[in-house]
Amino acid sequence: MPVTKNPYLRYKAIDARLRNRQKPFPTIHDLIDACRRETEHEPSLDTVVKDIKNMRYSFHAPIKYCRSKAVYEYTDDTYRFDGVGLMEQDIDGIKNAIELIQSIGSSRVSQQFEHAMEKVLSAYKEKFPQGNFKRQYIQTDSPRDFRGFEHFDLFIRAIKDRIPVSIVHYSYSKHKFTSRIIHPMMLKEFDNRWYVVAFSDEHNEIRTFGFDRIHSPILVHGQFSSAQEPDALAYFKDIYGVYPIENQGLQRIVIDISPRELAYFRSYPVHESQEFLHVHSNGRAQIKLDLIPSFELVRLLRSFGNMIRIVSPEWLKLEVTQQ
């Protein structure tokens, strides 16, 4: 945000001017002048009047306007505009959090968070230069502007406020559109793709819907089905990915891995249930996973090619080898 448009710098200037005991009872023109010196830009009279109103409303600043003398004053000397009481390490923590969120790329979340933090840190602006945000030192693989991401805020609201949503869904596999009423319970990110986990009236169970396949979600009035909410988190506990393979329950999967892939599986376990059954001296190893097989698991296993071999179950062995 340009300095001239940042209201917090003006709030700071107004606060300092009201607190100035050498020159008490400033007029509106004194406050405009104080803002001009702080921001090197002269705000309009309307802007400063609005700023005072915002300070009263958002920061509970006890600013009183004396009509007879046309001056302003604080009615409570103990009020502190910078009274949040942040320590140096608190400020550092907030700065780091903002930079991390910005780096991850969830722009909507980061904008809201930064805006909120700007309020908190308004009194500390000189210790919190905007320039620091420009240097990105974490790069993630989050694609921007992918189909459906514009629905993020709507689904967050639906989950928080427990609001049913009417959606149109397009199934890539069935090549077919359907209209559904869903009761969103959780958002899930997997492999840089976003999904809404929801109870589906039509399916009468929890289902996962990719953002990219949802068209025109609309919040509607109605009873929210929250009975299965506790199951939403548990739903993914035994799944790698988001789409479990139909009619396949939790089962043990045993995989032989080549010496070349040993380090990979050691460093990045596929799932919390992963355990090494054997590690041979030549580096060949065998692992087990206790999972509900998913399409994403099959895709992952295929990506290793002949560097791995499914030992069991037999059906998964066939599934992975046939493209």
Place this chain on the structure above:
Amino acid sequence: MKKQTKSYIFSNVPNAGISDNPTLLRITITPMHTKVDFGYSTFNSIYTNGGWIQISPETFMASKNQKRNYKLLNVEGISLSPKKHYFQSLRDWQFYSLYFEPIPLEDGTYEIIEPEFMDDKDEIEAANQVSGENFDFFNIQIEMKNALQIREN
């Protein structure tokens, strides 16, 4: 009559389309318009790269009970003829909406009719291509017991 101020949505509206592609997905009735949502998947290999779709600006919604037609006001996601929305493959899809004049908030049976263009071969082909045969939907049942009120904010 009391002025209608709220908006309602009807999912999975029973209807008798000539085919299920395009699919009539949802109907939204607001004080300003009636929005009908459709989904179309390219499927027919006789059309190059899935072909194209368009809709006639003369398309209308009709109520037999009220003996009244409701004009098409606007479209979203589909081109008004003579323009065309072209697909790129046989695995494409398109979500689109037709906005008609507002229909009353009460039980009723409607039709959506796209008039054919007898003097233009290309447009006859277009009308046929949209639904495989004709873009006409009959016996569309609006039942207030299935209405869900839309949250305004």
